[in-house]
Amino acid sequence: GDSVTQMEGPVTLSEEAFLTINCTYTATGYPSLFWYVQYPGEGLQLLLKATKADDKGSNKGFEATYRKETTSFHLEKGSVQVSDSAVYFCALRTGAAGNKLTFGGGTRVLVKP
């Protein structure tokens, strides 16, 4: 079945540091890939997405590139802020599964001033 694996947290960084959160997946068919973010006390929000190989999703300074050859969708940001402290979830959706999302375990990121 489909699955998503992402690095365990917590990841603690200083402000303006570079952030990478690794995400790899296994899926039948050709999945769409997503990164969701959950700020404290809030629901999950879509951060970015990519629907086919080599697509790059970007939003709020975050980027992730759909790498079919390595089945990866790593999230990066060049200079984090304290406001980026949150839990980040990698997820996939395949046509075979309809509109169901399969999530990774989530990675908590803490950015210190």
Added chain:
Amino acid sequence: GAVVSQHPSRVICKSGTSVKIECRSLDFQATTMFWYRQFPKQSLMLMATSNEGSKATYEQGVEKDKFLINHASLTLSTLTVTSAHPEDSSFYICSVQPGGLYNEQFFGPGTRLTVL
């Protein structure tokens, strides 16, 4: 995007009682809603897909008689945990899909259930 609310945000109940959790889509009519469960430090796991006006579709391993889902209107779905036990303690999250097969899902803030 769509705004989704859940009520209550936290609930503590005694073992054997039933708990109802509401999920409301505040600014979209949602033909499809999803219910997820999240254990501490673990992934979100899809429990069921709730379709307005029809029976919910449950994922493998989810007891439909224990987790009752009602999607009676385009803005409200409810999840009732019947005869709750401590192992049902978890974080329950709903999401709505405004329409069409591949629209984005919008998530509620979640409900923390603790069964004593």
